[in-house]
Amino acid sequence: MALVRSDWRDRLRAAIPTGVIVGGLGYALVLGLGIAPSPSGPSEALDSFDVTPPKPPPPPPVRPKRIESHRPRGAAAPPNIRSQATPVVAPPPLVVLPPVSPVIAAPVAGTGADPSQGASDKPGPGTGAGGIGNGTGSGGSGDGDGYGDETPPRRIKGRIKDSDYPEAAADAGASGTVQVRYFVNVDGRVSGCVVTKSSGNAALDETTCRLIEQRYRYDPSRDADGRPVRSIIVVNQDWVLERLPAER
Template sequence: MAYADQTMSTRKAVSIGLVVALHAALGYAFITGLAYNVIKKAAQDLKVVDVQEAPPPPEQKPPPPPPEQKFEPPPIVAPPPVVQTPTIAPPIVAVPSPPVFVPTPAAPPAPPPPPAPVVSKAAGAKGDPAQWVTSDDYPPAALREEREGVTKVTWQINEQGRIENCSVVASSGSPDLDETACRVLTRRGRYSPAMDQSGKPMRTSQSRTIRWQIPKN
């Protein structure tokens, strides 16, 4: 009984396989036949057109070369002169600096002046002072013109007892009479110099009035 079932199963499987193969063959034949008919129909409807190639264009000759043109060089133009702009230096503005105060050091006190010499002994005239200027010293021009007057003079007696720096204090009105008075006194006057408190010769001064009067004969 079991063997019979197995045989029946095998046969059933073979039958199913044959049926499947037959359907596959029929389907293939159907598809291929249908495709063939479609292709054949399309081939009949297709119009064959013979396309001819276009002829090549005619060979064109190259254009002749352009005539040679002569170019004249442009005239030589001298460049404009270079103008140099003078550079103006900026003005220098001096800024005044503030004054600096520098204290001046105090000067040392001056030494006290030496004491003025005191005349201990006055100068003494040598000879008669009245004979130092006489009528014989009258200037000739003043004598001819009969000019008279009084001249007051002053002078210094140096440490050697000689007269220096004679000057007119009051004029007689005649320059020649005044000049003669100082000139004669300086030449003739002699003194023993004055002495200070230490016994040293010292400079002193004196004055005198000289009366110019024409002598009467």
């Protein structure tokens, strides 16, 4: 069996009717859809806008619930019955004050005794020469004003005995003179004793002031009207250790 090849002219003659049929079907489809092609594009542009949802309705008003009272009507309530103030109580603040250093001062300006004068806690040359005075004279026989119209204090009770000698000082063989200054209060008692000149032994110094404050009592100094006033006294206390002769 021999294969016969078709000529290109035959293929062209067969393709022409097929193209006519396909073009007719496309034209019919365009007419059926009613689309009119426009070479210049769409005539009107599409507009865009936002759609805002409507506001929700306001909530219904809240009305307080009315509570019926069983109290009788027509009369006012008694005062301070239904309402009481809340007590507010604050504890007192704790204030810690710093320690205050003692200030040595004389109760009367310019007072002094013996070689010391004024309110210094150290002995000085002074200008007095006996007794106690508030001036710069020399006691009873000087040209100062001395006590003036005041009467000096007078000791009426108390003394330091030989048996009061401190054992520590006796064992150490210590002796000497202690100069002290103290106050005589209006009730005749002694306070504020300080050592103005040490004996060189702490036991002798401490014992002197302690016994004076414990034992000494005075008829206090009095002013011109006879009223008791506070005064200052400076005295020397001698501590002498008696030594027994050595046995032969």
